[in-house]
Amino acid sequence: MSEDKMINVYLYTRYERFWHWLQMVLIFLLIVTGFEGHGLYTLFGFERAVEIHNFVGLAWLIAFAFFVFWVFTTGEWKQYVPTTKKMLAVIRYYLYGIFRGESHPVPKRKESKHNPIQRLTYLALAALLLPIQMATGFLYWGYNSWSDWGITGVSLELVAFVHMAGAFAICSFIIVHVYMTTTGHTIFAHTKAMITGWEEVEKDVKIEDWERARGEGLSLR
Amino acid sequence: MKQIKGVLQFLYLTMSICLLFILTSAAGANQKDTEQVPGRFMARQATKAKTVWSTTDHSKHKALQQEFKSGAAITGACLSCHSEAASQFRQTIHWTWLGGSADSAKRSGKAGDSLNNFCISTNNMQDKSCSACHPGWNAKDGEINCLVCHSQAEEMNWTETFEDFHAFSGSGDPEELELAQEIQESILKSVQNIGRPTRKNCGSCHFYGGGGDGVKHGDLDSSITNPNKDLDVHMGLDGQKFECVRCHTTVNHNVAGRIYSKPATTDRKSLIEDDLTPKIMCESCHSATPHKSGSKANDHTDKVACQSCHIPQFARVNPTKMWWDWSKAGKKKKGKPYKTKDSLGKYDYMSHKGEMKWAKNVKPEYFWFNGSINTLTVKDVIDPRNVVQVSAPVGSREDINSRIFPFKVHRGKQPYDKVHKTLLAPLLSGKDGYWNTFDWQKALTKGMQAFDLPFSGQFDYVETSYVFPTTHMVAPKENVVNCIECHSRENGRLANLSGFYMPGRDSFKLMDIFGWAVIIGSLCGVVLHGLGRVFTNGRRGGK
Ligand code: HEM
Numbered sequence: 110m111s112e113d114k115m116i117n118v119y120l121y122t123r124y125e126r127f128w129h130w131l132q133m134v135l136i137f138l139l140i141v142t143g144f145e146g147h148g149l150y151t152l153f154g155f156e157r158a159v160e161i162h163n164f165v166g167l168a169w170l171i172a173f174a175f176f177v178f179w180v181f182t183t184g185e186w187k188q189y190v191p192t193t194k195k196m197l198a199v200i201r202y203y204l205y206g207i208f209r210g211e212s213h214p215v216p217k218r219k220e221s222k223h224n225p226i227q228r229l230t231y232l233a234l235a236a237l238l239l240p241i242q243m244a245t246g247f248l249y250w251g252y253n254s255w256s257d258w259g260i261t262g263v264s265l266e267l268v269a270f271v272h273m274a275g276a277f278a279i280c281s282f283i284i285v286h287v288y289m290t291t292t293g294h295t296i297f298a299h300t301k302a303m304i305t306g307w308e309e310v311e312k313d314v315k316i317e318d319w320e321r322a323r324g325e326g327l328s329l330r
Numbered sequence: 331m332k333q334i335k336g337v338l339q340f341l342y343l344t345m346s347i348c349l350l351f352i353l354t355s356a357a358g359a360n361q362k363d364t365e366q367v368p369g370r371f372m373a374r375q376a377t378k379a380k381t382v383w384s385t386t387d388h389s390k391h392k393a394l395q396q397e398f399k400s401g402a403a404i405t406g407a408c409l410s411c412h413s414e415a416a417s418q419f420r421q422t423i424h425w426t427w428l429g430g431s432a433d434s435a436k437r438s439g440k441a442g443d444s445l446n447n448f449c450i451s452t453n454n455m456q457d458k459s460c461s462a463c464h465p466g467w468n469a470k471d472g473e474i475n476c477l478v479c480h481s482q483a484e485e486m487n488w489t490e491t492f493e494d495f496h497a498f499s500g501s502g503d504p505e506e507l508e509l510a511q512e513i514q515e516s517i518l519k520s521v522q523n524i525g526r527p528t529r530k531n532c533g534s535c536h537f538y539g540g541g542g543d544g545v546k547h548g549d550l551d552s553s554i555t556n557p558n559k560d561l562d563v564h565m566g567l568d569g570q571k572f573e574c575v576r577c578h579t580t581v582n583h584n585v586a587g588r589i590y591s592k593p594a595t596t597d598r599k600s601l602i603e604d605d606l607t608p609k610i611m612c613e614s615c616h617s618a619t620p621h622k623s624g625s626k627a628n629d630h631t632d633k634v635a636c637q638s639c640h641i642p643q644f645a646r647v648n649p650t651k652m653w654w655d656w657s658k659a660g661k662k663k664k665g666k667p668y669k670t671k672d673s674l675g676k677y678d679y680m681s682h683k684g685e686m687k688w689a690k691n692v693k694p695e696y697f698w699f700n701g702s703i704n705t706l707t708v709k710d711v712i713d714p715r716n717v718v719q720v721s722a723p724v725g726s727r728e729d730i731n732s733r734i735f736p737f738k739v740h741r742g743k744q745p746y747d748k749v750h751k752t753l754l755a756p757l758l759s760g761k762d763g764y765w766n767t768f769d770w771q772k773a774l775t776k777g778m779q780a781f782d783l784p785f786s787g788q789f790d791y792v793e794t795s796y797v798f799p800t801t802h803m804v805a806p807k808e809n810v811v812n813c814i815e816c817h818s819r820e821n822g823r824l825a826n827l828s829g830f831y832m833p834g835r836d837s838f839k840l841m842d843i844f845g846w847a848v849i850i851g852s853l854c855g856v857v858l859h860g861l862g863r864v865f866t867n868g869r870r871g872g873k
Contacts, residue, residue, distance in 0.1 A: 148819040148834045155814040155834055159626065203859075208866035249833075253629040266831040270838055277845030281852040288856035292863075 115294075115309045118219055120302050125185075128176050129303055135169040136279065138162075143276055166246045173243065180235075188222050189232040196225040207292065217310050234282060242275040369620015376601050376615045377570065382526065389522035398517050399495070401467030401475060401488055407521070408476045418583040419474050424465055427455070429590035436707055438590045441470065443707035443781065447720050447742045447794045448540040448654060451708065451755030453780040459759035463535040478534065479527045483520040485534050491517065529555050529565060532574040545651045548644035548692055548738035549802040561647055563804050579608045586610040588799070591724070593701025596731075612636040626813075635699070635733040639811040640804050643691045644738055649674045653687035654742035657791035660768050667768070682765045684743075694736030694800045696824055698725035703797065708781055711751050714792040717741075718753070721796045727829050734827065736800040743793050745774060749786030753794075754778060 121129070142162035145152050153161060180186045198214040203226075206214075215224035223231060248268045251258065290299040294309065302308030388394055393407045409416055419425055427441035437443045441455050452460040461469035465478045467488065475488065491513060498510035537543060537551045544551030559566030564577070578585045586608040588594040594610045600617045601607060607614055616636070621627040627639070644650065660681060662668065667681030676688040702724040712718045725732030745754040756773040757763045757780065764773035771787065778785040816824045817834030824832065 146817075146833055147837065148817075151814075155817050156812065159813070159833075208862055210866075253632070264831070269831055269833065269836075270841060273838065273841055273845065277841075277848055280845075281848050284849065284852040285856060288860065291860070 114312050116312045117307050118217070118310050119306055120217060120219055120222055120308045121306045123306065124179060126303055126306055128172075128179070131172060132169070132176075135165055135172070136283070138165045139169065140276065140280060140283075147273070147276075163250055166243075166250065170243050170247060173239070189228055189235065191229045191232055192225050194225065196229075199224050199226050203292075212311060217308060230282075238275060238278055238282070241271065242279060245269075245272040245275060366622040367620065368622070369616035372600070372602070372617055372620075373615035376609075377572075377576070384525070388524035391522075394518075394522050397514055398521060400492060402473045404517075404521055405467070405473040405476060415476065415583065416474050419465075421582075422584050423589050424479075424583075424585065425470070425474065427452075427464070427470075429592065438705060438707065443709055444590070444705045445708060445720055445753055445755060446540075446546075446705075447740060447744050447796045448546060448651075449758055450656075450744055450753075451777065453755055453757050453777050456780040457757055457759050457763070457777075459541075463538075465535075477520055479531050480524050481520045481531075482525050482528065483523040484516075485530075486516070486520055526573070527575055528573050532578075540651065542651075544645060544648045546740070547798050547802075548650040548694075549641065549798070549800045551645070551648045551650065553647035554802060557647075559806060560809075561803055561805075563806055565802075577609045577614075579610065581608075588701060588703070590705055591702045596701070633727075633733055635735040637799075637801050637804070638694075638696060638734050638736050640807075641694065641736055641800050641802075642805055642809055642811045643693055644736075644800050644803055645690050645692050646803060646805075647690075649676050649688040649690045650692065650738065651676075651686055652689045652692065652738075652740060653685070654683070654740070654744075655685040655791075656745060657684065657743045659684035659764070660770075682768070692738065693823065695739050696734050696736055696827060697723045697797070698727055698729070698732040698827070699723040699735035699737075699799065700725040700729055700732040703799075706753060708752060708755050708778070708783055710753070712746060712753060712792065714746055714748075714751065714790070718746075718792050718794045719797075720744075720753070720794045723797055723799070727827075734824065738798040738800055740796045740798070741793065742796075743791040745770065745789045746792045747786050748788040748790050750784060752783075753792075754785065754789055755781065 139162060142153060142158040142165070144150070145158035146155065146162055152158065180189075195215050202211065202214050213224070215221075217223075245268050248255075248260070248263065249265075249272055252265060252268075255261075255263070290303075291297075293299040293302075298308060391411070393410045396403075396407070398404050398407075405416070423429055423439070426439065428437065428439035429442070429444070440452050440460070445451050449457075449460065451457070455461065455469060458469075464470065465475050466472050467475050477486075477488075495510055495513045495517070498506040498513065501507060501510075533550070533552065533555050536547070537555070539546035539550075544553075554562055554565055556567055557565050559569035564570050564572040575585070578587055580586065586594060587610060595608055597607075598611060598613050598618060599607045600613055601609070601615060602617070609615060613620075613631075613636075618631050619628040620631075620636075630639075658679070661679075662681055668679075669677050669681070670679040672678040672688060674688050674690060676686070677683075678686050678688070680686070703721050704719075704724050705721040706712070706718070723735065723737060725735075745756060746752065747754050754774050755777045756770065757777040758765050758773065760766065762772060762776045764770065767773065770789065774789060775785055775787075811823065814834070816822045817832060819835065819837075822835050824835065
């Protein structure tokens with residue numbers, strides 16, 4: 110791919126980038142302390158680990174509320190609406206095309222940041238997995254207040270089970286997610302974009318109407 | 331439009347940062363002692379006035395300035411002022427040695443049918459050696475002995491003292507008369523030096539239960555007569571200097587405390603809720619949420635007794651007996667009974683008692699406990715195929731009054747009747763006692779006769795256990811049991827308690843295996859995919 114075919118687009122706003130890295134740090138801490146609490150190793154010591162885990166968990170919960178607010182007030186939620194269009198093409202690309210040096214069937218644009226697989230994954234993550242993890246974490250944290258909160262018929266076993274399953278799922282996501290960031294036109298292209306907000310993408314790509322998360326025309330900035 | 335968005339974004343950013351900042355600083359802020367450990371603060375307030383004062387000096391009372399020729403005469407002098415003391419005291423378990431029991435058919439208590447796995451039984455109070463600790467001049471058959479608990483002078487062997495006094499005072503020899511005079515002086519010293527019971531008074535029996543220092547309780551032995559704070563934060567002479575009665579509050583001579591199946595108290599109230607509540611519970615002074623607010627420890631107090639974390643080990647100064655095997659008793663060397671000592675300087679073998687094991691710094695065992703202990707009697711039928719629990723804590727995880735509580739468990743072997751399937755109570759002291767005859771048949775026959783209970787003549791030994799709640803020797807807060815000592819995969823202190831999920835200790839085996847499989851799978855997947863990209867790179871043409 111020669112340079113002249115590329116253009117710079119501004120993909121991620123300042124808040125979005127801040128949120129991404131904040132969430133990364135929070136989730137990293139939660140994983141490290143969570144698995145220590147699970148008895149896997151000693152790093153902070155059980156007591157400190159649990160304290161940090163609870164504190165970071167609650168901080169994340171609050172911060173996540175801001176993110177939800179942001180997603181809805183800015184209309185960014187539309188970026189997460191799932192679609193099956195081009196889904197197969199994307200799957201085919203990652204299983205085959207990528208090895209042949211083909212270009213991505215669904216290039217990124219401001220108004221369409223995610224390909225169909227990303228949409229589905231991020232939706233499942235932000236709307237299902239993370240909230241479940243937060244809900245079970247919050248329940249776990251509030252175990253002693255369950256009767257005050259009128260919660261009956263739930264056992265700590267169940268909460269711990271789901272929370273544990275969520276933890277594994279999140280770890281698995283992170284592994285694949287981090288790897289996927291290297292599949293841009295350079296290894297760090299996606300990562301750089303999440304830091305600076307700008308990503309180099311191929312020029313002259315038509316964004317289909319269905320792909321659009323934003324209605325405000327095609328202006329790339 | 332764009333500007334509004336920019337402003338909004340800026341707002342989110344700053345708000346999030348502020349929030350995190352506030353949360354962090356709130357957690358790390360230095361709070362005052364009252365907020366950090368409200369429980370300690372409250373307890374300090376509740377016990378502020380440390381000097382106990384009295385309006386009387388017993389050495390000045392005429393009634394106590396006479397020559398005393400018998401214990402009964404001393405008691406008479408006490409009662410001449412304290413007219414109700416004897417009738418009060420005779421109602422208490424300290425006198426009756428009979429404990430109220432939930433099951434009224436049971437005669438629980440030392441003087442009743444209860445057993446243990448030390449000297450096993452008082453044989454219906456017929457084994458006289460047991461009565462050494464009874465607070466009467468002649469066990470239950472005479473007047474009460476007020477001095478055991480109230481005299482602050484040196485402890486006396488009263489039987490010997492009066493025997494000697496009578497022997498010498500009746501003599502014509504002036505030297506012996508002088509001796510009698512000296513004995514009378516020591517009697518008067520004891521009689522005139524009166525106060526509330528001290529650790530020494532209570533300890534003269536309770537530290538020596540089972541026939542020696544630290545034999546029975548792991549948390550009560552002579553080391554807490556004058557302990558330091560390290561051994562007991564409440565009684566420590568360099569700390570609060572509590573006497574036993576500071577917590578074992580007393581009404582009509584009834585001293586607060588657990589009695590067999592009767593819990594020390596049934597409601598967990600602090601003095602703030604009820605200023606006349608007995609101070610016998612930790613919570614009486616410290617409240618049910620004594621730790622700094624928001625601390626996880628406060629969340630534990632509904633299920634975990636304070637003692638479980640705050641008494642990391644018992645017998646921290648003197649050793650305590652952990653094992654007593656009667657089946658080994660009776661061995662002789664050159665035809666003579668003998669004793670051997672272990673590395674702690676304690677007898678690990680005695681011909682007349684059997685094999686013993688002693689230990690120091692013992693980690694308690696933990697059980698659900700609602701304050702009540704179930705003790706076997708000589709009449710209870712046992713199953714000799716299993717370890718017989720001569721006493722066991724009552725409680726369960728489902729019972730809201732139960733909490734996890736630390737215990738000393740004393741194990742051993744003791745005789746049982748192979749036909750009747752009951753534990754047997756041998757007579758130990760006296761002419762017919764085992765310690766004199768080394769004859770089990772005779773000792774068991776005599777012992778059971780004392781109860782009017784049958785003995786088939788066929789006996790064997792069965793392994794038994796006996797529990798003591800651990801509640802004294804509360805350690806300084808630096809030494810409390812760490813979270814990890816229970817919340818750990820292996821060898822946790824609560825490894826034996828089941829039926830509930832405990833983070834750090836428990837896990838779902840299959841889930842863990844599956845979870846790691848998914849993670850390793852993901853890793854392999856991305857590595858393979860990545861390698862694929864590296865190797866096929868050549869085909870991409872271009873750069
Ligand atoms: C990415 C998010 C999170 C991950 C990966 C995670 C992971 C874990 C893991 C592995 C455990 C051990 C579970 C067990 O052994 O039973 C755990 C426990 C726990 N989690 Fe989370 N967790 C997350 C989020 C949260 C949140 C948001 C909260 C609370 C608001 C929370 C609260 C707790 C509590 C109270 C425990 C039990 C105490 C402990 O072991 O630390 N977690 N977590």
